[in-house]
Amino acid sequence: MKFDYVSKRTLLTVCLAFGITLFMFAFAGNRQSDMTAVFSSPADSKVIVIDPGHGGFDSGAVSPSGIREDELNLKVALKLEKYLSEHNATVILTRETNESLASRKSEDMRKRVQIIRDSNPDIVVSIHMNKFPQSQYFGAQTFYMEGSEEGKRLAQCIQTKLLENLIEGNKRQIKAASNLLILKAGSAPAVIVECGFLSNPREESLLITDEYQDKAAWSIFCGILEYFANEETFYWDRIQTPYTNLADKPLNSINCYNYQKV
Numbered sequence: 706m707k708f709d710y711v712s713k714r715t716l717l718t719v720c721l722a723f724g725i726t727l728f729m730f731a732f733a734g735n736r737q738s739d740m741t742a743v744f745s746s747p748a749d750s751k752v753i754v755i756d757p758g759h760g761g762f763d764s765g766a767v768s769p770s771g772i773r774e775d776e777l778n779l780k781v782a783l784k785l786e787k788y789l790s791e792h793n794a795t796v797i798l799t800r801e802t803n804e805s806l807a808s809r810k811s812e813d814m815r816k817r818v819q820i821i822r823d824s825n826p827d828i829v830v831s832i833h834m835n836k837f838p839q840s841q842y843f844g845a846q847t848f849y850m851e852g853s854e855e856g857k858r859l860a861q862c863i864q865t866k867l868l869e870n871l872i873e874g875n876k877r878q879i880k881a882a883s884n885l886l887i888l889k890a891g892s893a894p895a896v897i898v899e900c901g902f903l904s905n906p907r908e909e910s911l912l913i914t915d916e917y918q919d920k921a922a923w924s925i926f927c928g929i930l931e932y933f934a935n936e937e938t939f940y941w942d943r944i945q946t947p948y949t950n951l952a953d954k955p956l957n958s959i960n961c962y963n964y965q966k967v
C-alpha cells in the first residue's frame with residue numbers, strides 16, 4: 706500500500722510540473738506575441754552615426770595606468786550600436802576596429818566628416834573619455850554645437866541619463882562648443898559624449914569594466930530615445946531591455962536609471 710501512496714504522489718507531482726510548464730510556455734508565448742504586436746520605438750528607422758573617437762596611432766587620452774581612450778570609446782560605441790539596432794535604427798560607425806581611418810590625424814578626421822555627410826543621419830554621437838592634469842575631476846559630460854537648438858536638446862536628453870545612471874556626485878551640465886570638427890561635420894544635431902575622466906582613478910576603475918561601459922551605452926541610448934520620442938507624441942507599450950520591465954508606461958515616465966540588470 707505504501708507503494709501505491711508513493712506512486713500517486715509521484716504522479717500528482719509529475720502532473721503538476723507538467724501543468725506549470727504548459728502554463729509557462731503559454732504565458733511566454735503570449736508575452737512574445739504581445740511584444741511583437743505592439744512594440745515600436747522612437748528610434749525606429751532613424752539613421753544614427755556613432756563615432757568612436759581616436760583609434761590606431763591616435764590613442765586619445767591615456768590614463769596614468771596606461772588605459773587607452775580609443776579602445777574604451779569603441780567598446781561603448783559597439784554596445785550603443787547594439788541597443789539602437791535592436792530598436793531598428795540604422796547605425797553607421799565611423800570605425801568598427803581599433804584601427805584609425807588614416808595614418809594622419811587630419812586625414813582621419815576628414816574621413817569621419819565624409820562618413821557623416823554621406824550618411825545623411827538624423828543625429829551624430831561621438832564617444833570619448835576625458836582627462837585632466839588634476840585627478841580629482843570626474844563625471845560624464847555632453848557637448849553640442851554652439852547655436853544648435855536641436856543639438857542642445859539631444860545633449861540635454863543624454864546628459865540627464867548620464868547623471869542619473871553613472872558615477873554619483875557628478876554635477877556636470879551640457880556645454881556648447883564651437884571648435885570641434887565632428888559637431889559641425891554635417892547638418893544633423895551632433896553631440897560629443899565624454900563618458901568620464903581617465904585621470905580620476907575611481908572613475909577609471911569603473912570605465913574599464915564591461916558593466917560600466919554598458920551603463921554608459923545604455924544611458925546614451927535612453928537619452929537618444931527620449932530625444933526622438935519628444936519630436937512627436939509617442940506612446941510606448943513595451944521596451945525590450947536587459948533592465949527592469951518598463952512595460953505599459955508612457956515614454957516620458959520611463960526612468961531608464963531605475964534598473965537592475967537581469
Ligand SMILES: [Zn+2]
Pocket residue numbers: 758759765766774833834
Ligand atoms: Zn577623445
